[in-house]
Amino acid sequence: MDVQNAQNAKNAQDTPNGQEGQLQPVRVPLGQVVFDxxxxxxxxxxxxxxxxxxxxxxxxxxxxxxxxx
Amino acid sequence: MATAVTAVPWLRTEEQDKTVFRTCPATGLKVDVAAERLIIANAVAAVVFLLIGGVYALLMSLTRWQAVHLLPANWFYRSLTAHGFDMLVAWIVFFEVAGLYFGGAIMLNARLVQPRLAWLAFALMLTGALMVNVIVLMGEADVAFTAYVPLKAHPTFYLGYILFAVGALLAVGLFFATWVVARAERRYTGSVPLVVYGLLTAGVLAVYTVISGAIAFIPAFFWSLGWMETYDAGFYRNLFWGFGHPAQQVNLAAMVSVWYLLAAITTGAKPLNEKFSRLAFVLYLLFINLGSVHHLLVDPGLSFAYKVTNTSYGMYLAVLGSLIHAFSIPAAFEVALRRQGYSRGLFEWLRKAPWREPGFAALALSLILFGWMGGVTGVTIGTEQLNLAVHNTLRVPGHFHATVVSGTTLAFMGLTYYVIPLIFRRELKLKSWATLQPYVFGGGMALVSIGMIASGILGAPRRHWDVTFAQAPFQVALPGTIHLTLAIFGIGALIAIVGGAMYLTVVLASVFLGKRQEASQLQLVVVPAPMVAGNGHAGEADAENHDSGPYAPRGTFIIVLVFLAFFATYYLANWWLLGRLWGVG
Incomplete structure (x- = not known):
């Protein structure tokens, strides 16, 4: 999974109805990258x-x- | 209604433009209508083969129960063959293909790629399954599910298996293609949900399973046609169990995914720790197929190192994965129920759990019967020395009826009740029957497994028409109590068949007589109380709350300790029994 996806995932959780809000850089944990x-x-x-x-x-x-x- | 799709130039095709979605009012998910039709077709086929396999189950149970001993020998072996194929292959795989399309397309808000190929896969699987059933009914393939060489069936039998395998492989390939395209089209963000991750695990295991099946059955097909003079029995057994046992590991991964889904639907549970749950699935991917050697532990020609490495050192890592799930799923719904206010003492959450909700009842019974009966007996059987006392006795089917039937089938039955309103868009009829059904089926199957295991301990063989050797020309010293244990098995089978009939009645009544309507909520009978604190998201803050405080899963921890004590007792008791099998000195 790339950083962009992680940003979107976080913002989808944080904003109502899954609308994309202001994107904030999020570092994806190495373990998550490996699992994916x-x-x-x-x-x-x-x-x-x-x-x-x-x-x-x-x-x-x-x-x-x-x-x- | 057609909805706009995200533009990904290299993926933009005519098919993509034609994709039609509807929005599910209960889940908010976008549902690809083509995927929905395929889910319905595969689910219907699954239920039809469950019905056929269930009829054979009734006939066989009334034959193994020596007080009744219904069928003549040839019809017993014919039923054994068809029952094994219909239940272990057709019912389960059709249902899993429906599950893969649900996970790959609907849970990811995505379109199913190439629905026409998916229909071709369905046609191949259906043709193959019908070919196997017809040729077995004609009496040309009385070779049992395993079809061990040198038992030879009609070529149609092997060809049916091969067609079914090709269709299943195509369906799994489409599931992976759907996931890849969904990711490329940004249909979802972040990692896939845990349930889909479990289904991806099942998909990977299925690829190995189907390839192994093809490698085992294609030479058998040539051999049955006379194109090959001989087919080495040892080679066949190695190749067949690369198919036969991993097929059950596909069930395992799919069943665990269904457990997570049912826990979420019925209690609002969220995974306590996604990393650990995903690690458990990865352990399955890496090691669980090695358990196939369980079936070869008494085979000559295979080294001790091979047997022990596969069934112990490698397999125990996969068992660790199951132990992680066995803790994390009940702990997740304990936390969810405690958040709903049931937080007094150790077990108020358990007393107040939604036991009348069919999905929860199916989940809880499936977890208990799979873990306490199927898992414990499986690990015990997989120990090489203990296997000497167990191999080819009724204890083996006692074990796998606890895993595949009490575990997987019961979980799939529970899920069906939610598929009817969400995918078939029909009102669920006979809800009181649906509430009762998991208990009837699960209770019956518990007796089936207990009866088989106890009969096996007393010496009853598996795959045998006359399990007490009553009509053998020689004397076999089996204790009289075997008639009691076989009666427990027989009565349990009748109860389970009543439970299976209840399931089929609810499904058929709902599909054919249920009012056509959109689902307005996920739950069928019991709506969970609102969370009294937090929102149940498995974030870091919640993780801290789980470690201590009123929401910590202390009850599950106690249950897990009792489980481990039971596990150790059963395992050590088997060593004690082994020590009394033969006199030494």
Whole structure:
């Protein structure tokens, strides 16, 4: 989220009917910026699930010795 | 009526110009009429599949209850397959797609991008779901919901799953596109609301889920056609549970979002600390899919390190996320109720809570049953050593009926009562039934889970037509008390089915017979008292008030301590039971 959005968010809360008032500079906390990076979490979520669950599991199975019939 | 839209030159399209909004008088939100129609279509499909799945639930319950033992074996497995698909996939996913369109378009005052593609997604999902149901009814796919290889179904079964998955993936993609466009068009300011953040979490989890489903079922489709000679059972199980378990985590994220929404609607609650609530959703995103290994804990070929890393070290971080929500949601409505004047002692807010409001009753019961029964049993089952005593017993369905049915389904049922006046724009009929329904359904489902868990502890298997082995050619020493626990399960199932029928009656009566009208308020039965101090906004000043003083959630803190004591007792009792399973020395 950019600073402009944060300004708008604050002013939307402060003014009746969500009308935009006088914009004041607002510094967005780093934590909020990070939380809002949905596509970063998207990438990490897919990567962690695929590496630790899928690939590791399939590698374990591939290492299993095959018993001759 | 068409309303003006913010000009974003690179996004200004013919479709944008044609978008028609109405303003909801109860919420003040702008509602994209195209999104509204899609929400109605998906919600109706969800309820229809809930009805079909409910009929199968009745037949199966009366078969597992050995005193009745209704169905012959082939029809039991047929019902098991269809019930699993209709409830775990069709009902839930159709409802979640409706929820995603609601969160992406309506809660953000935005337009749904490409409604035609959304209708295509709906058609694909509906076609896929019908294909699965028909081929199962024809007796060509008695393979259970899991369809474990080498059990082979008719190719139509796998193709139905694949079409449904493609449709669902398209719907999720449109939800993300709607959110991106809403942000670009400045339809909302600041961060998205917490409820939408939860739905975005559900959307991300859904992408992994659907991709995994496709990777599992496309080879199975080729194998059923004879194009592949073999399909390794271990590989299939790994790939299938990349779909089967994360699908329930999509439910979890969507359900928690619904909890926050119902708390806001019924009590005026605001999240106590948005940062922590969002952190809890992020923990879901990063770690919750690792819980899929629960299903593989007794599989050969998988290393101890793999099993323990996934189900313990990784999974516990996701459990931490659930514990955060489990505290913050009741604490939020405790603070809201204390602000309404119910601040005497530890629990006046709980006694004076709007228990007659259907959404609050559904929220409270869903929270209790999901956390105390589903969550506690789930973490216990996920411990590798304890899993040896639990795997493939009725304790497993006892656990997931507490999560998916008592938790997710009950929360979705509660939300439906508010969707009818707000989105269908119909008067809610039979309000007294709607008030009673969460208690009937939740009470019945509590007995179902208790009966299944107790029967599982006594040794009853899951996915089995003859759970006491009464007709087996060999003797199995199951204690006689299993008939009591199965009766608890059977009676609970009948009560829950009555609750489900009440829900369907209220929904159908309202949609078809309810007066067409605009909603004038959010609540259906109990309107919250005005806040006696402050306005309930979760700002810094309120955060200070929550730490001490009359509005601090002291009652929730006590309840959480009791919950943790119960959790520890159940967990340790399972180790004690494990120690008595086999004699050593």
């Amino acid at each position: 990076e949905i596509f970063l979490w998207f990438f990490l979520s897919l990567t962690i699930s695929m590496v630790i669950y899928n690939i590791w599991g399939l590698m374990d199975l591939l290492r299993t010795p095959v018993v001759a019939p």
